[in-house]
Amino acid sequence: EVQLVQSGAEVKKPGESLKISCKGSGYDFSTYWITWVRQVPGKGLEWMGVIFPGDSDTRYSPSFQGHLSMSVDKSTNTAYLQWSSLKASDTAMYYCARHLAVAGYNHYVFNIWGQGTMVTVSS
Amino acid sequence: EIVLTQSPGTLSLSPGERATLSCRASQSVSRNYLGWYQQKPGQAPRLLIYAASTRATGIPDRFSGSGSGTDFTLTINRLESEDSAVYYCQQYGGFPRTFGQGTRVEIK
Numbered sequence: 650e651v652q653l654v655q656s657g658a659e660v661k662k663p664g665e666s667l668k669i670s671c672k673g674s675g676y677d678f679s680t681y682w683i684t685w686v687r688q689v690p691g692k693g694l695e696w697m698g699v700i701f702p703g704d705s706d707t708r709y710s711p712s713f714q715g716h717l718s719m720s721v722d723k724s725t726n727t728a729y730l731q732w733s734s735l736k737a738s739d740t741a742m743y744y745c746a747r748h749l750a751v752a753g754y755n756h757y758v759f760n761i762w763g764q765g766t767m768v769t770v771s772s
Numbered sequence: 773e774i775v776l777t778q779s780p781g782t783l784s785l786s787p788g789e790r791a792t793l794s795c796r797a798s799q800s801v802s803r804n805y806l807g808w809y810q811q812k813p814g815q816a817p818r819l820l821i822y823a824a825s826t827r828a829t830g831i832p833d834r835f836s837g838s839g840s841g842t843d844f845t846l847t848i849n850r851l852e853s854e855d856s857a858v859y860y861c862q863q864y865g866g867f868p869r870t871f872g873q874g875t876r877v878e879i880k
Contacts, residue, residue: 684869694809694817694860694871710868711773744816749828757864758807760828762816 651675653683653745653763660769661735668731669766671745678726679703684759685719685730686744697743699757700728735770742767774799774863776872784878791848793875795861800841802865808837808846809860811874817860821846853879 656670671683685697698709702721709719720729728745743766746759775798783791795806804824809817819828821837824844834849848855856879861872 693858693874694811694862696862696869696871698868708867712868746816749819749822756805756807756822757869758819758822758862759809759817760819765816 651747651761653747653761655743655745655763655766658767658769660771662772663737663770664734665770666731666733667735667768668729669743669768671728671730671763673726673728673747676747679723681747681750682757683719683721683728684746684748684757686746686759687713688742688744688765690741697730702726702728735768737770737772739768740770773868774801774866774870776861776863776870778859778861778872778875780875782876782878784880785851786880787851787853789851791846791851791855791877793846793848793859793877795839795844795846795872797842797844797863800865801844801863804840804844805863805865806837806839806844807862807864808835809862810855810857811860812857820859848877851877851879855879 654672679702682699684699687695697713700707700719718731745763747761749756749760777796779794806824808821811817825837836847838845858874860874
């Protein structure tokens with residue numbers, strides 16, 4: 650079964666660092682881009698950026714560039730989202746997702762999603 | 773950046789009726805690379821449609837997508853209570869990928 654399993658909920662203080670994870674299984678992890686999506690409670694979906702595990706090529710949304718970083722560890726089929734200094738406004742659910750491949754063609758919509766990691770930043 | 777504007781904000785319909793959801797792009801979406809998702813409370817989004825009109829695996833044929841260029845539509849025929857959710861469009865014709873703000877469908 651193809652799946653993405655994310656790390657558990659986190660409660661942090663402003664200014665603290667954090668790294669959350671997304672572990673893929675059931676497919677060739679190196680050949681599918683991993684996307685991160687933010688959802689502030691009660692709000693919509695926001696595309697944050699994407700990373701290709703094969704070579705760590707990364708594209709960030711301008712809205713998020715500079716405030717966080719994405720990385721992968723191919724040896725463990727795990728993608729990471731990291732902050733060096735959290736803000737209260739980072740409080741949200743974070744999803745990782747994998748794009749759809751059909752008949753050898755890639756569509757960059759997301760048919761495989763992790764269960765989400767809730768990050769709460771509060772003093 | 774392509775901005776996607778969804779309308780209406782909320783639809784309130786009865787079982788058996790048809791829902792028509794709109795997604796308008798600020799510029800033409802390359803190759804009509806637009807998808808639709810359904811999200812229920814406490815769940816991750818579920819892909820319904822990709823490439824504007826192709827249903828994803830396992831999606832009932834009550835769901836259909838149409839449109840091109842800057843105007844796209846998701847139609848849900850014969851509404852059922854389980855269709856109560858928020859629906860999002862997403863374009864993947866350019867970077868950054870972007871989502872619409874969502875349309876809430878309520879079943880009376």
